[in-house]
Amino acid sequence: MVSAFLPPVLGQCLSETIIPDVKTTLNLFGMHLRKVSGEWDYPLHAHPQYEFNYVLEGEQLFTVNNRSYIQRAGDLVLLRPGDSHASRSGNGQAFTYFCIHFDIDDKLLISLLSRLNHVLFPSASNIAHKLGPILSKLVDISGSISGDITMSQRMRLQSAVFDLFAQLWEAFSIEADLSSPATYEKIELAHQIRSRLQGLVYQQFKLELPYDSHYGIDDIASELGISASHCYRVFRQVFGISPREFLSEQMLHEAKVLLDDPSLSVSRISGILGYRDIAHFSRQFKRWHGTSPREYRESGQ
Template sequence: MADLRVHAAEHGFNAPSICGTFAFCGRQVELFEVNLVVDGVQQMTVNGVVYHQHPGDLLLLKPGDVHAAHSETSPMTYYCLHFDLDDPLLRELLYRNRSVFYRYDNSLTTRLRPRLEKLIAITSSNNRKSVSQRMMALSVVFELFAEIIQCMEVEQSAGIRRGGTLLVSREIADALEGYVEMGSLSNSTEQAKDVIRQISMRLGYSPSSCNRAFHQVYGLSPRQYLSTLKLKKAKILLMESKLSVEDISARLGYADIAHFSRQFKRWTGESPREFRSRFQ
C-alpha cells in the first residue's frame, strides 16, 4: 500500500475568493495547487506561458512553478486548493506531468469538477471550521487525488518507475523524516549532507547522483525537503500539542526561540503564536 501522507488540512480549506480587479507578480509555487475559475476570466502566467482561464478552466501547478496572475474581468471568482504529498510514487507521477492548463471540457476537469464543487460547498458553509466539516473536506480531497492520479496514469500511458531513482529518494526521505520524528535536529544543511553520504556509500551511488535522484522525485533538494518537514512538524506541534513555543523551538533544533520565530514567519508570513491562535 502506498505511504500516502497528505498535508492539505494544515494549509487550510478556504472558501472561493471573489475579487475585483487584482494582480500579483511572479511568485514561486511552494505546494501543489489546483486553481479553478468559477466566474469571470483570469490571466495566469506559469513559467513564462500565458493562460486565459474562463469559468470551469483549471490549472494544476507544481512546487517550483513561477506564476503571476491578474483578473481580466471584475468581479472574478476562483477556487484554489494547496496540498502536499509525501508518497514518492505519487509525487513522481505528478512531477512527470507536463500539462498545466485544462479546459472546462477536458477529461481531467470534468472528473475533478464535481469534487471541487463539493469542496466549495463545504468551505462556504457557516460551520466550515468544525471537525466534522474538516473531515468531510479531507474525504473529498482524497477522492480528488484519486481522480488526478488515474488521469495522469492514463495520459502518461506508462507505469510508475520503481527502480534505483525511487529507492534512493525513498531512503533519503525516510532518513530525513527520522531526524524530525526523533527530534535530533540541529544544522539542516549538515544533516542533509550526512544522510546523502551514508546512503550513497551503502547503495554504491555517488552523492551527486543521490541528490539528482531525490530532486527528480520530490522536486526539492534534501536540505529543502528537511526544511519542509521541520515546518510541517512545527505546525503540527503548534496546532495539537501543549508545548510552549520555546519548547517547540528547542525540539526542532533551533538555538533560540528568536531564530525559530524568524524562520517560521519567513515560511508562513505569521509568527508561531499568531499561527497557534487560529487553532485554539
C-alpha cells in the first residue's frame, strides 16, 4: 500500500505488486568507536535504549545485571533498556570496541529482541557471524567521520543499521526454527496478518469499497487457514493491539495524509476511503481523532 496516492483508473493497470507500508522510526544515540587503555573502568549505569557492543581487539569484562561476561574480538553483546551494566578491560590490556545505542518503533523487531535471551553472542555463534560484516561496515563508516557528520554519512549509517536488523532477523529465524518453532511461527503469522490488513486498506482505495464492506478480518483469517479468534489472539500477543485497532490506525493515518492535501475536498476523500457518504466518514473520523475532518484540516495538526 502506498500512502496518499490515488488508485489508478480501473482497466489501465495491467499488473502490479503491492508492497506493504514501511513506517519505522529509528533513533541512534551515542554511537562511538573507542580504543581504551588497560586501566579503563566504566561505572555501573543503565539507559532506556538498546545497545549493541562489539569488540574489535582485546578483551572486555562486561558486568550485566550482576553477571560477568568476558567479551573477546568478534563477540557481540546485546543490552536491553534498563539493563544495569559496567565494563573494564578483561586482561589489563588495551582494547577496542564499537557501540550503538538505539531505539526503534517497529513492534515486530522489538518482539524479536525481547526473545533473544542471551547477552553475549560469541564470534562463533550464528548471530555474531551474520552480523559481523555489517558491524565492520558500520565501524568503517564511523572511522571516516571527523567533526560534524554529513548527510551522506548519516544516511549510510542508518542504511547499515537497517541491514544489521535484517541480518539479525534472518539469523534469529534459523535459531528459532531449531529451538522454538512455535514462537517464530507465531511472529511470522502476525506479520502476515498485518500485511493483509494493510492490503485491505489499499483495496478500499483502489476499488472504492464501502468501509463497512463484508470482506474483512474474518476473511483474512480464513485465507490463512486459522480461526478468527486465533487471528485476534496472535496479533495482539505480538503487536499489543487487536487487528481491528490496527486497521483503524491505518485508516486514520491515510485519512490524515489525504486531508493534508488541500486540493482534495472532504467529500472526495470520503469516497477515496470507501465511505458511503461524507457524514459516515465524518462520524468515524471524529470517533478516532476527537475532531471532525474539517476541524482537523482547519487546525493544521
